[in-house]
Amino acid sequence: MTRPLRSGSRLEKVLSAGHFAVTGELGPPRHARAEDVREKVHHLLGNVDSVNITDNQTAVVRMASMAASVLAQKEGLEANMQMVCRDRNRIAMQSDILGAAALGIKNLLILSGDHQCFGDHPEAKNVYDLDSVNLIRVLKLMRDEGRLLSGHELPPDGRPALFIGAAYNPFADPEDYRVIRAAKKVKAGADFMQSQCVYDMPRFRKFMERAVDMGLTEECYFMAGVTPLKSLGMAKYMKNKVPGITMPDSYIDRLKGVPKEKQPDEGVNIACEQIQEFKEMKGLAGVHLMLVEWEHMVPRIVKQAGLVPRPRI
Numbered sequence: 001m002t003r004p005l006r007s008g009s010r011l012e013k014v015l016s017a018g019h020f021a022v023t024g025e026l027g028p029p030r031h032a033r034a035e036d037v038r039e040k041v042h043h044l045l046g047n048v049d050s051v052n053i054t055d056n057q058t059a060v061v062r063m064a065s066m067a068a069s070v071l072a073q074k075e076g077l078e079a080n081m082q083m084v085c086r087d088r089n090r091i092a093m094q095s096d097i098l099g100a101a102a103l104g105i106k107n108l109l110i111l112s113g114d115h116q117c118f119g120d121h122p123e124a125k126n127v128y129d130l131d132s133v134n135l136i137r138v139l140k141l142m143r144d145e146g147r148l149l150s151g152h153e154l155p156p157d158g159r160p161a162l163f164i165g166a167a168y169n170p171f172a173d174p175e176d177y178r179v180i181r182a183a184k185k186v187k188a189g190a191d192f193m194q195s196q197c198v199y200d201m202p203r204f205r206k207f208m209e210r211a212v213d214m215g216l217t218e219e220c221y222f223m224a225g226v227t228p229l230k231s232l233g234m235a236k237y238m239k240n241k242v243p244g245i246t247m248p249d250s251y252i253d254r255l256k257g258v259p260k261e262k263q264p265d266e267g268v269n270i271a272c273e274q275i276q277e278f279k280e281m282k283g284l285a286g287v288h289l290m291l292v293e294w295e296h297m298v299p300r301i302v303k304q305a306g307l308v309p310r311p312r313i
Contacts, residue, residue, distance in 0.1 A: 006143065006191060007163040009106035010078045011050040013313040014286075015192065015221045020279060021286030022307050023080060023194065023223065024048035024298055026072065028063035037068050041075045043295040047302045049310055050078040050107055052194075054292070056087065059119025066096060069105050080165055081105045084113025089129040090138070094148055097139060101160035109165035109194070110135050132166065133188050139164055140189030166190040168222075170207035171200060172244040179210045186220045193220055194288040197227035199238070200246035201277060208283050217283035224278045227290045228301065229267035232256060268301055275305040 005012055014021045024044045029036040044051050051072060055065040069079035081100055083093065100108060112132045116124045130138065138149050143162055146154040168182040182193065198204045204224065211217055229235045232255040239247035251270060258266045278284050287307075291297055302308045 003191075007106040007161045009050070009163045010313055011080065011107055012163045012191070014049045014311055017311070017313065019286075019311045020307075021221070021223065022048045022302060022310065023286065023288045024051040024295070025054065025288070025290045025292055026051050026068070026295065027054045027057055027292040028065065028068040030060065030062050032063065034071050037063070037071045038075055040295045041072050041077045043298055045075065045077050046310065047298050047308060048077075048289065049286075050080050052080045052082055052109060052288070055082040055084045055111070055113070056119075057114065057292070059086070059114045059116045059121070059124075061120060066100055066103065066105070069100070070103050073104060078107065079105055080107040080109045082109045082111055083135070084111045085128050085130055085132055085135055086113030086116065086126050089127050090149055093130065093135060094138065094142065097142060097160050097162070098158075101162055106161070107163045107165060108139065109167070110139065110190075111167055133184050136164060136166055136185055136188040136190055144189075164189055164191045166193045167196070168193050169196040169244050170198075170204050171196060171246045175203070179207055179214065179216070182211065183214060183216055186216050190220050192223065192285070194223045195225040196244055197225040197290055198274065199251060200248060201274065203246060205281065208281055212283040217285075221285040222283055223286040223288045224274075224281075224284055225288045225290055226271050226274060226278075228271040228294075228297070229255065229263075230294065231260070231263045231267070234267075264297075268297065268304065271301060272305040275301075275307070 026040050053065045053069045053072060056062050065082050069081040072079045110132050116122055116126050141147055142160050146159045166185040170178050235247055235252050235255055238245050255263050255266055275287055278287055289298060
């Protein structure tokens, strides 16, 4: 895939050069202590090409994604700032897009956001003034055409030069709609997409085959989500309690077969085996490692999976 660079971010350059990209994830703390962000960054630095900075994930109040993104970049780790549609109207979102670009953030990942009923303020009002597809479209309008949604024109040197990210979930129902939903985000302007964590490899492979056949992977970089299983209990919880996750019984049986204290090691082994499959899968441009609150395991996983050293860009 040869495309003009939109932002000049490290992630964009790695993908554009044809390297198998690796992104990580960092959840900002539930307080204002910047040192906690810096500590997590140091586990990821040199092991991933950029890191997602989550935006009040699970609808729980956390340090702002924009602030944590700036802290990460000051430590030398490129941020993929997340922005959810749940908490802001179109005025606030366009304002934050301009602010993020002004602060040197080059990657912006657009998400719907977990419903507030799952978080610590279930009585809060959600906004959803724009959904994720329309916010992607607005961001592309601002970047490529230099206009706000109101029609106000931005100066040529004041456009937000951002690499646009989005999420896709191959495992929710109805199954046939999932690739159509992803196609809408690609058409709206997504430059790269990261999946929900993958456990059902046959279903994911089927999704990717359809995406390739539709030409989506020629227009957008698709990345596969990887979340290692820390324990048998986690695997059972993901199977029974997390919507949109398909957990094969084979993984549960495999974890049953090892002592409890060795289950994290087996979970890492499973994740690394998945990564090897992803490397060979047509249409996939990289992996997204989601190890929130387990960031210290990232160096081990990327080494075991043969993902380091990362390319010099």
